[in-house]
Amino acid sequence: MLKKALYGLAIASVAFSSCGGPSADGGKKATTGALGSSVAEKAYVAPGEYDEFYAFISGGFSGQLAVYGLPSGRLFRVIPVFSQDPEKGYGYNEETKPLLNTSHGMVPWGDAHHPDISQTGGKVDGRWVFINENNTPRIARISLKTFETEEIIEIPNSAGNHSSSFVTENSEYVVAGTRFSVPIPQRDIPISEYKGNFQGSLSFLSIDKEDGDMDLAFQIRMPGFDYDLSHPGRGKSHGWFFFTTYNTEEAHSLLEVNASQNDKDFIAAVNWKYAEQLIAEGKFTEEAVKYAENEWDESTHMATSTIKKSVKVLDASKLPGLVYFLPTPKSPHGCDVSPDGEYIIGSGKLAAELTAHSFTKIEKAIAEKNFDGEAYGIPILNYEAINAGAVKNPGLGPLHTEFDGKGNAYTTFFISSEVVKWKLGTWEVIDRHPVYYSVGHLMIPGGNSREPFGKYLVAMNKITKDRYLSTGPEVCQSAQLFNIEGDKMELLLDFPTVGEPHYAAGCPADLVHPNTTKIFKLEENNHPYVTKSEKEARVVRDGNDVHIYMTMIRSHFAPDNIEGVRVGDRVFFHITNLEQDYDVPHGFSMIGANTSELLIMPGRTETSMWYPKEVGVWPFYCTDFCSALHQEMQGYVRVSPKGSNTPLTYTLDDDPLDM
Amino acid sequence: MKLKAFLFVGLIGVMASCGGESNAPATESKPAAAPAQEEAVVETSADVDPMENVGIGPIDELEFDEEIDEALAASGKEVFEAKCTACHKTNKRYIGPSPQGIYERRNPAWVMNMILNPDEMVAEDPIAKALLAEYASPMANQNLTEDEARAVVEYFRTIE
Numbered sequence: 176m177l178k179k180a181l182y183g184l185a186i187a188s189v190a191f192s193s194c195g196g197p198s199a200d201g202g203k204k205a206t207t208g209a210l211g212s213s214v215a216e217k218a219y220v221a222p223g224e225y226d227e228f229y230a231f232i233s234g235g236f237s238g239q240l241a242v243y244g245l246p247s248g249r250l251f252r253v254i255p256v257f258s259q260d261p262e263k264g265y266g267y268n269e270e271t272k273p274l275l276n277t278s279h280g281m282v283p284w285g286d287a288h289h290p291d292i293s294q295t296g297g298k299v300d301g302r303w304v305f306i307n308e309n310n311t312p313r314i315a316r317i318s319l320k321t322f323e324t325e326e327i328i329e330i331p332n333s334a335g336n337h338s339s340s341f342v343t344e345n346s347e348y349v350v351a352g353t354r355f356s357v358p359i360p361q362r363d364i365p366i367s368e369y370k371g372n373f374q375g376s377l378s379f380l381s382i383d384k385e386d387g388d389m390d391l392a393f394q395i396r397m398p399g400f401d402y403d404l405s406h407p408g409r410g411k412s413h414g415w416f417f418f419t420t421y422n423t424e425e426a427h428s429l430l431e432v433n434a435s436q437n438d439k440d441f442i443a444a445v446n447w448k449y450a451e452q453l454i455a456e457g458k459f460t461e462e463a464v465k466y467a468e469n470e471w472d473e474s475t476h477m478a479t480s481t482i483k484k485s486v487k488v489l490d491a492s493k494l495p496g497l498v499y500f501l502p503t504p505k506s507p508h509g510c511d512v513s514p515d516g517e518y519i520i521g522s523g524k525l526a527a528e529l530t531a532h533s534f535t536k537i538e539k540a541i542a543e544k545n546f547d548g549e550a551y552g553i554p555i556l557n558y559e560a561i562n563a564g565a566v567k568n569p570g571l572g573p574l575h576t577e578f579d580g581k582g583n584a585y586t587t588f589f590i591s592s593e594v595v596k597w598k599l600g601t602w603e604v605i606d607r608h609p610v611y612y613s614v615g616h617l618m619i620p621g622g623n624s625r626e627p628f629g630k631y632l633v634a635m636n637k638i639t640k641d642r643y644l645s646t647g648p649e650v651c652q653s654a655q656l657f658n659i660e661g662d663k664m665e666l667l668l669d670f671p672t673v674g675e676p677h678y679a680a681g682c683p684a685d686l687v688h689p690n691t692t693k694i695f696k697l698e699e700n701n702h703p704y705v706t707k708s709e710k711e712a713r714v715v716r717d718g719n720d721v722h723i724y725m726t727m728i729r730s731h732f733a734p735d736n737i738e739g740v741r742v743g744d745r746v747f748f749h750i751t752n753l754e755q756d757y758d759v760p761h762g763f764s765m766i767g768a769n770t771s772e773l774l775i776m777p778g779r780t781e782t783s784m785w786y787p788k789e790v791g792v793w794p795f796y797c798t799d800f801c802s803a804l805h806q807e808m809q810g811y812v813r814v815s816p817k818g819s820n821t822p823l824t825y826t827l828d829d830d831p832l833d834m
Numbered sequence: 835m836k837l838k839a840f841l842f843v844g845l846i847g848v849m850a851s852c853g854g855e856s857n858a859p860a861t862e863s864k865p866a867a868a869p870a871q872e873e874a875v876v877e878t879s880a881d882v883d884p885m886e887n888v889g890i891g892p893i894d895e896l897e898f899d900e901e902i903d904e905a906l907a908a909s910g911k912e913v914f915e916a917k918c919t920a921c922h923k924t925n926k927r928y929i930g931p932s933p934q935g936i937y938e939r940r941n942p943a944w945v946m947n948m949i950l951n952p953d954e955m956v957a958e959d960p961i962a963k964a965l966l967a968e969y970a971s972p973m974a975n976q977n978l979t980e981d982e983a984r985a986v987v988e989y990f991r992t993i994e
Binding site: 729 | 915971976977
């Protein structure tokens with residue numbers, strides 16, 4: 176008893192002294208003291224209860240998209256998008272391999288940056304998430320019914336697809352702007368001849384209203400700058416899209432110095448409604464390109480990849496009225512449009528202030544031709560004429576701004592590691608809060624829409640050293656959750672993230688949770704190799720190809736004994752999960768297979784390819800603990816020598832399957 | 835000390851039951867032994883009349899017409915073959931019991947509820963609980979509609 180009491184005391188005294196003493200967050204803890212628990216309660220979601228919001232946080236160099244709950248910060252799922260994922264067989268099974276096809280062949284990894292949720296009437300509608308791949312320029316569409324990647328389109332004439340993948344307010348388009356300018360078409364020229372010979376391109380992908388099907392509608396050829404980020408106009412500026420640029424110097428080496436020479440770079444304002452008109456009038460050139468368009472078919476459970484060979488191009492230098500440049504200090508990163516569409520905020524990474532352009536003034540300056548010259552034939556609007564104001568001395572290294580829908584804006588500052596709250600229109604700083612550390616983007620659910628849900632803010636930090644238990648030289652990136660309902664931002668929670676998140680999109684759980692798919696109906700399974708009942712399970716030899724039509728249900732495979740396979744064969748396991756119950760996937764793995772396991776959802780069919788290389792009797796088993804008899808869910812394939820005539824048989828319980 | 839003694843007794847129990855099975859002649863055929871065992875378990879652990887117990891679920895009672903509805907039974911056969919045969923064979927004990935002669939053992943409403951509401955049934959219903967203990971594989975919820983389940987139970991009347 177005594178021992179216990181002493182122990183309790185020791186713990187309490189340590190806890191108190193650490194609360195009272197100076198701490199890493201600049202003494203904030205001291206002011207909350209014993210009331211700190213009330214902060215924890217604000218992020219606490221009791222066991223069995225649901226979170227209020229979904230947050231879709233990009234994985235950066237992981238290539239994937241992670242799904243979190245807010246305010247708990249709990250990680251629910253990592254959706255594979257641009258990288259192979261053995262956990263789910265994604266990019267390994269025959270059905271999803273085509274999703275990772277490109278004009279360069281199969282690319283097993285991607286660099287996922289900026290997710291954005293589809294919108295209807297300027298509001299997030301919870302139907303799809305779009306996300307860009309930076310390295311091999313691509314855009315993906317993810318269904319929020321199945322939480323699976325349904326489509327990936329490669330972007331031709333592009334390199335480093337960074338200013339992407341933001342959607343317009345009725346999901347008319349998702350954009351993909353090149354980060355690196357390159358020779359278009361690609362050719363063998365000296366790199367030193369960059370200036371004037373390299374070009375950029377901004378791509379507009381149309382989105383089908385019903386099924387979300389994307390199509391590369393047109394590209395706009397641009398001067399050879401770097402295009403960094405973008406945001407759609409909305410409300411009064413709907414019909415326009417804004418892209419930040421850097422390296423307007425057109426430097427080709429040591430950009431950290433040479434691309435920081437100009438006092439101002441540009442935000443490119445693109446009139447996409449006018450672009451549609453130009454396309455309709457035939458003012459485009461059809462250019463030969465090569466890019467992959469990969470689509471998932473929900474009915475056949477298979478993706479197909481098609482190589483497309485042409486694109487419609489509008490040349491901004493030759494089509495007056497299509498693009499205008501808004502001078503913006505200095506190497507701007509974020510390009511964020513206020514919910515009403517009036518203000519376009521440029522975050523000059525090297526600038527002393529945040530710049531706000533007024534859309535009303537932009538229209539006026541265009542009408543009055545109030546230009547300060549042009550670049551490659553594109554008019555540069557007069558800076559003073561379009562400037563709405565500036566936030567003075569806001570911090571160091573502004574990156575990205577989001578809005579709470581109540582007239583306030585929140586900007587991240589990378590160098591000074593803080594989030595700063597300021598007021599639209601008066602440009603005064605209202606509050607600032609440190610973050611840990613080096614914050615990149617931030618997200619307010621509905622941030623890229625006319626109606627943000629201004630309750631929570633998530634800051635995504637690049638560095639977390641000393642913040643968590645060590646895990647070697649590499650520590651996780653982190654997100655920090657703030658409550659922004661009051662005048663002051665309140666830090667509620669730190670939670671680790673996967674990869675290096677670049678941006679996030681969030682929406683109320685009600686928009687997504689009730690619509691999610693629970694099973695795939697067996698009767699709607701049109702996979703060409705489906706097996707809808709054990710009676711239909713069979714093994715078919717076709718030359719050196721062996722097709723195994725197999726089923727799985729708690730807790731057995733049918734068939735589970737297969738003989739007559741030979742060394743040198745190519746074996747396809749086409750496996751159908753016969754379960755029709757929510758959350759009962761089964762796995763499948765084959766010893767020595769040079770691929771991953773399969774993880775097959777209820778009612779789904781997936782295919783794994785295996786080259787038997789050695790004579791013997793080789794086991795396979797279920798990888799997902801499915802029932803009390805999961806460990807019994809296994810089987811054998813007998814492999815005979817090449818050229819042997821072991822008869823092809825397949826059984827379960829030593830019986831043929833069609834009895 | 836008490837705990838140890840208890841464990842010891844438990845172990846003996848486990849060992850005895852293991853030993854019993856492994857001592858059985860290897861040639862004894864599984865299907866022949868199984869049905870008798872099933873009935874024994876159900877009757878000793880379930881303090882209910884299986885012909886009266888309607889189980890737990892959306893169906894309170896179900897009375898068959900005297901005549902079998904052949905069309906309904908035929909559609910039930912189709913559903914059964916698509917969704918159920920991975921675990922139930924009509925001619926033998928398989929992963930689960932055979933539905934052969936089911937209405938001599940169970941109330942038709944209980945069968946409907948077992949199909950439509952298996953999770954709650956195996957958690958709450960004494961007969962379903964006893965079946966789970968015996969078969970170890972839980973009855974899978976195959977998400978049949980009430981109409982489909984009704985057709986399946988009609989089909990069970992035709993199995994000879």
